[in-house]
Amino acid sequence: MSITRHLARHALVRPEAPALTCGGETLTYAALDALVARCATRFAAAPAGGIGLDLPNGAALAILFLAAARAGREAQILDPGWPEEQRRQVLERVKPGLLVSAQAGDIRLDPGQGAAGLAEAIGAGPVEAITEPDPDLPFYVGFTSGSTGLPKGYRRAHHSWTASFDADTVEFGIGRGDVILAPGALTHSLFLYALARGIDAGAHVLLSPSFRPRIAAELARAHGATVLYGVPTQIALLLDHLAAEGETLPGLRLVLCSGAKWPPGRRQMLAHRMPNAAFAEFYGASELSFVTVAKEAEKVPAGSVGRAFAGVRLSIRDAAGRRLPVGRTGRVFVASPFLFMNYATGDSPDLYVSGDEVSVGDMGFLDDAGFLHLVGRSRRMIVTSGKNLFPEEVERVLETHPAIAAAAVLGMADGKRGERLVAFLSLAEGEAPTRADLIGFLKSRLPLFKVPRLYAQVADWPLTPTGKTDFPAIARLWPDRCELLP
Template sequence: MAYVGDNLTSFATEKPERSALKCGAAGWTWRELIRDIEAVECHIQSRAPRGGRIALFLHDPTALLICFFACVRTGRVAVVADAAWPQGLKSVTLSEVKPDLCIDDKSFAADCGIKSRPERLARAQEAPPGEADLFYAGFTSGTSGAPKGYVRTHGSWLKSFELSNRAFGVTRADRVVLPGGLTHSLHLYGAVCGLACGREVVLLHRFDPRAVLSELGGAGSGAVLYATPTQLHYLCEAARRSGPVDTVRQVLASGAKWRDKDRTALAGVFPKAQLIEFYGASETSFIAVSRPRDKVPAGSVGRAATGVQLVIGDPHDPAPAGRSGPIWVRSGMLFSGYICGDAPQTRWRDGWLTFGDDGYLDSDGFLFLTGRGNRMIITGGLNVYPEEIEAVLEDHPAVAVAVVAGLPDSVRGHRLEAAVQLSGPLPDAASVLRRHCAARLATGKVPRKFHIRENLPVTAGGKPDIQRVVSDLLHGEGKEDA
């Protein structure tokens, strides 16, 4: 593969009537998929220069995926934005990114020629993109809450595809099922990697645990599921009523630390599946991989992935085993920089990259995460990583999800408070959870207040929306237990 998506035309020739893409009642064979991608390619080539940025604001994940491939196969940069952004945020981001073309729901339907024009326009003859060319820009939260846009080269994702195939052993026979929106880099990567490697990809318009289980149950053997740990938790909850699914061959989890109790529960939901966790970031692709055969210690995210160098603290003077510090990475899968937004914790040094996550390595090379540097809370002079407290709370059998925040306090600087979503009844929940934390944490790390929520807000990618939770706590919204 010389560039992302260059095999799609050959797949359309080799297996034209085989299913390539499905979302709800809509479906595409490989022949239909390449037809629609080429129609959008003609539109893009006539309106944006080679190397130009194409902003994609599309609610329909299939339209987004078709436009994505049309951009990257013609040497343009697909700027994948969230169509649900409020107009103010959209306007500010566009003013910084300065796209050459924007495609939204209306313009896609009117101008892109998908299944609506009888004539076929000839594609312009251009040299194909190369591995060093930029092809994709996505967004993740910046330090101010505004999105920061990262950009990747074809080569960085091609190397990621190679690692996926080698480490996970996925074959062309597998169906790849994506339960969330494609603005989340995990789900977009799974969809693009799946199609680029000749697999059928199944998308869902939104995350619905029962719909995901139904799709997996009807998939036949060989289904592969990409999901965040939060999504997998809700799948386990839904499966208590619907029963296990034995058609899933592999579950690939990323986006947050996968709790040991959730992994154990999921083994009962997908009894024939290999459960794999990988740790990385939008800027890095894969960093560490945890597979069942690796005998990974509890709490670890695994060892460095093949081709990845990993050190803690300082790339030229690494910290000893057991000492926490910034995580530094070097590999061929790293991003190329930011096109907008503020990211002071992302730094380069002699080919090494650090991006705000802290952790430590044990004597056997297993990586343990201690938190995000930009989430660290100073309370009463004590440096606290909220992730440590969240992990303790989520270890309680009645807790589904927890978010810990530091709120302004005139005495301590910040005070620790926890917003908790329960998985079942828990009388006098605040007192029970306070005792649970006190038995496992230093006194200064026990939250001063516990806020019990019926549901915590989640991002489009299925992870807890920390910024919204903190905003709610600051404004005193929801039920509160002192």
Template sequence: MAFIGERLSEFAACRPDELAVTSGATSHTWLSFHGAVGEVERILRGKTPDGGRVALILADPLEVLVWFFACARAGRIAMILNPDWPGEQRETILEATAPDLIVEPECTHQPDLQSPAATDGSPERAPSEETLFYAGFTSGSTGTPKGYVRAQGSWLESFKITDQAFAFPPVVAVFLPGQMTHSLHLYGAVHGLDRGHPVHVFNRFDPRQCLARLRQVAGPVVLYATPTQLSLLARGAANTGPLECIALILTSGDKSPAGRVELYAAVFPKTRVFEFYGSSEASFVSAAPQDGSVPSGSVGRSVPGVDVIIGNPESPYPPGVPGRIWVQSPLLFSRYLCGDTPDTKWHGPWLTFGDRGYLDATGLLYLTGRSGRMVVTSGVNVFPEDVEQVLRRHPLIVEAVVIGLPDSLRGERLEAVIQKVDGGDLSPQEVQAYCRAALGDVKTPRKVHLRQHIPLTSGGKPDIQGVMETLGKS
């Protein structure tokens, strides 16, 4: 019976003084990391029921990883909330998910070990591959963030695919330049530690700091980064000199902008780069090595153990015909804890999450559309409807349309077209500040366009295509 974090005791016994994980000036050896996880595991078993939900609202990546592994080993569900979320969004999620324990920074320093147990007195079960252990949150088309939950087996199988599909090298270090609230970085850190690799994490993405630390490592290094982070690191390396320590780069969230493959080859000369396509609900779907073997418009072939069909599970479409993408694999999520979307549907063992595409005659997958109006900006999925809903609450805004436009750095960037109240005194900066306070930086439009009128369709709804055409002319 395998579970995540099962081998921490082995690593602590065999390599007690070797580096396990580091962030800035703070580090854990395998012995101290195992000890910290064990202490929190005891707290969880005393204060939460078997299978209980633990909301982690922590900025320190080391604290996130300690509590995450403790939850996995204790058979609890670690719910990862972003501490930068506005209070309204945080409270909405907490109310919808009803956690048994909320962990914030002030709670982690001196845990109350004497508090009454929250268990029902029944024996604790050992975690199994069916045990739910992780809940992440992503945008939802209903306005409430979707809380998707996974069983341990889905990540254990993902670990095997990562080792095989990307031919993991003998690793000296795994680098995660972003926050643990991003599932790409959390996954990379947990996979690295579960496999016994030293892991380097960061409080915030800082290209210069990350490059400086990379130059201190002899290699080989595995780097997980969104396309935006990778672009910024590549630009920095172009100014300071190539990085030969990186052996493998795994990137996901959106296609890298055109011309970046050549830049990566120049600044990361000993690196294999893989872009993988997937979703919060499906994990890995396909992968594309950035070596010229896959056409630039394709997201690659399905990874081992994952089956992809188009259109209809009962009667799949032939090659070249676009339709809904359906996935069958051992990596699929279990269910939503909160929020929902009509784009996510099950048909027996097959799952679709709304994306559309087609397979060519050789099995290469091509995307033709994201679910609904979803925009992928800096590796984060954003539904424009969420942003529009907030903007329309402003007393000086009559109507709002938010769209994604191509961006060489972010993949796509959000821009908003605002129709304000006649005579209203409103600036683009005020609109951005209002949006940032409600939704945070990622969902705040990079540019705001004020208009006297927003074009409408014959049905009286905002003409999104017409808005896009006006932006193209402005």
């Protein structure tokens, strides 16, 4: 079955129930099903190949993604913010049978195109019967940062997400009574998943053409949002907005966070501004989908990313592929029905396969209770004074300091030490820690070789399009475009 397996049934049983809201438009399940069916008929008749979607965030992109899935075609979701040469190279590799774009393509849409008139805009005719896609067919190619500079395209089959839907019903109980707020870009798989998950459950999905904390708060209040999907930077900005306005979102019952570790110092504010919301964060990867979940009610140890998600099996292996016992650090391998198919563009030097298990190069260990503790990515490992160091560990400790909003620890070339540790910092408003302050703070918490001696303040913290710290961009700031702490 496809990821749109339940859409027609929801339309039949609850035709007037709201399904999708974005940019001032709301579609009922009957209207969404009819529109997806028309667009799917158009896509099913397109030349062989995927359906390239090069569109701004919004209702048109959401609907055409669902239509491609129903048609049994692979939706290749491009980022409209890519430079033209990067776009050209990606298209050359994925070779869509049909490209729908707000720039140049087989079908050109107005950038402001919404749900109204969408079927006509892509040349869709009457609905025709379409065979339900095989669950093993690919339905999606997403893109993330690649090691060569070209975005890395990963391909997924329908069953990888329908299995995820079933598993996260066990974990989170999302159902047709929920209103899901997914205010991020659909080029980010977290928010695309939230869309598809909500429609599968028969919930009401709220999207936003762009992330604005004020708009996200207004959407949540106006439609009674019960579930929020977000990355830490977005959730933090939303909390800051609520605090500045003296507002709360008491209707939220669940906040789902992914993409990076949630700062412990923010938990009290979240509990105050979203007082009835359970908080859960999950660790995963584009290739792996869900890996672990950390729920407040489960007393997750400090520093852990949680236990295995429902349906996931974890193992820790050494460089030779041998299983390691509890407490030993090695590569984290994952076996689950949620894994990706293959790469659509390029590959990854960090991908390791052992039987039915896959690793993306993350290093960690399992404790006696089965909780996973990550120590870092193998490709970010720094060699300093002959010792291996995972900078993520240092970053996590730095971010517990009240003066630090964000930290990035990088190894800069050094003739004597191999790599010299530099901690790049985004400081909290009004804070001015000294180098000595931070060295003292870290020395009481980490071995001496893990304590950087240089600390640089970054005024405008670089983020990737998905809201994560942009480490290559930070490295380029050294040494002339950052300020060393005294």
